[in-house]
Amino acid sequence: MTTIIGVDFSGHRDDRNTWVALGDLTEEGGLLLDSAQPVRRDDLYDALSGVRTPAVAALDFPFGVPRAFAEFLCDKATPRHMVDVWRVVAGLTASEFAEKRGEFVNHRPGLPLSEREPKRAGDLAHHRESYSPLHTVNPNMLPMTYEGILMLHRWHAEQPRRWHAPPLAPRGPEPDRVTLLELMPGAFLKSIGLPYKGYKKGRAALERRDEILGRLAEASAVNLPNLGRVRMACRANDDCLDAVVAAVGAAAWAGDAARFHHPNSDELGDAELEGWIYVPGSDGSVRSA
Numbered sequence: 001m002t003t004i005i006g007v008d009f010s011g012h013r014d015d016r017n018t019w020v021a022l023g024d025l026t027e028e029g030g031l032l033l034d035s036a037q038p039v040r041r042d043d044l045y046d047a048l049s050g051v052r053t054p055a056v057a058a059l060d061f062p063f064g065v066p067r068a069f070a071e072f073l074c075d076k077a078t079p080r081h082m083v084d085v086w087r088v089v090a091g092l093t094a095s096e097f098a099e100k101r102g103e104f105v106n107h108r109p110g111l112p113l114s115e116r117e118p119k120r121a122g123d124l125a126h127h128r129e130s131y132s133p134l135h136t137v138n139p140n141m142l143p144m145t146y147e148g149i150l151m152l153h154r155w156h157a158e159q160p161r162r163w164h165a166p167p168l169a170p171r172g173p174e175p176d177r178v179t180l181l182e183l184m185p186g187a188f189l190k191s192i193g194l195p196y197k198g199y200k201k202g203r204a205a206l207e208r209r210d211e212i213l214g215r216l217a218e219a220s221a222v223n224l225p226n227l228g229r230v231r232m233a234c235r236a237n238d239d240c241l242d243a244v245v246a247a248v249g250a251a252a253w254a255g256d257a258a259r260f261h262h263p264n265s266d267e268l269g270d271a272e273l274e275g276w277i278y279v280p281g282s283d284g285s286v287r288s289a
Contacts, residue, residue, distance in 0.1 A: 002254045003055035004031055006247025007044065008185070008239045011061070011143030015040050019243035020047070021230070023251070025056075030223030031251040036230040036240050045151055049159070053176050058183040058250035060242065061148030062133040062141070063165060063275030066118040069134060070273055072104045081168060081272040086153035089146065097146045101134050121270040122263065127187050127277055152180070166278065167263055167271045183249045184277050185242040191261075191279035192219040200238040209235055212245070220280075221259075222251045252280060 002025040010017035021036040039047070048057055064070065064082040071078060073088050089097060105116045123130045133145040155163050161172030165180045190196040194215055199208035213231055217224040227244075234241040253260060259280045263271035 001025060001027075003052050004247050004250045004254060005048065005051065005055065005057035006243045006245065006250055007057060007059045008242035008246060009044075009059055009061045009144060009148055010041075010239075011145070011147035013143070017239060018044055019237075019239045020044060021240075021243040021247040023247055025251055025254050026223070026225075028223065029251075029255040030225055031248060033224070033226055033229055033244070033247065036233055036243055036247075038239075041147060041151065045154060048178060049155065051178060053162075053178055054174055054254075055177075056179045056181060056250040056254045058181045058246040058253070059148065060184050060246055061144045061182075062120070063149070063152060063180075063182045064120065064273060065133050065145065065149075066120050067270060067273055068118060069101070069104050073100060079273060082152075082165070082275055083156060083168070085273070086149050086156060089149045090153040090157075094143065094146050098142060101136070101142060105134065120274040122267060122274065122276045125267070126261070127184070129190075130184065130187070130277070155180075167268060167276055179253070181250060181253055181278055182275050183246055183279070185245040185249075187277055187279050188245055188249045191281075194219050199241070205238070206235060209238070209241055212241065216245070216248060220248050220252055222248050222255065224248070249278075253278065 004023045004025055006021040008019040016038060018039055018041055019036060020039050021033060023031050023033040026032055064085055070085045073085065079085050092100065108116050117132045117134045119132045131139065131141050133141050135141040162176060162178055163180055164170035164177050170177060186196040189212065194212050195208040198204055199212060213227065213234060230240065230244055234244055260278045261281050263276055
């Protein structure tokens with residue numbers, strides 16, 4: 001049985017806003033939810049370090065940074081893939097990472113902010129509503145980017161054969177593997193035809209959360225036999241809902257990864273360095289080979 005984890009991640013200083021939804025993939029390909037609750041980042045790290053395998057964990061933070069910033073961080077050493085960037089970031093404090101971002105953004109003052117604060121190639125091509133991992137104003141993506149990459153590095157450094165972060169090639173055997181999937185809940189909802197805006201705040205937020213919960217199983221093609229267990233928590237807290245949506249995405253991947261949009265041969269080099277947001281294809285199939 002495959003363990004399924006969905007994470008709504010927070011890099012906030014007070015470390016109280018990360019939510020984790022935990023469950024199991026049934027033999028029929030459905031998701032049997034066990035819990036959805038807030039955790040500290042260290043709790044998340046420990047939980048995944050010891051989780052029963054095989055497992056798929058969908059995490060909603062950037063696994064990498066734009067190529068230009070990755071090369072700026074690595075100075076004279078050209079990074080080949082995101083693991084090289086994780087290693088460099090792990091050698092920086094949060095303040096030093098923010099200073100590096102500031103140096104990078106501010107050393108080209110004549111350019112508009114969208115170019116000084118670039119998006120990753122895959123996001124620019126396929127997820128135009130997403131923010132650059134370097135964005136710092138409403139929302140501030142930088143703490144999430146830093147804390148998430150720090151966690152990825154710790155996992156990979158301590159148990160390199162246990163972790164598979166697509167599109168990088170896996171190193172260990174599948175039965176012993178934890179697949180770490182970069183997945184943005186809003187992008188996942190958009191890809192399956194559900195409300196992806198306005199469900200967090202505003203007059204219609206609760207109505208849209210109810211619509212998401214009511215149609216999530218059918219739209220995702222993932223049976224959710226005990227969704228009622230977390231329904232009230234999802235209605236009350238949008239972070240909880242995002243964690244559950246991420247878990248549904250992880251279950252969909254575990255059931256059939258070919259349903260998802262993978263980088264094509266021209267995109268693969270950038271995706272291996274910068275990371276890639278995975279969502280199902282618009283027709284439930286692969287949008288690019």
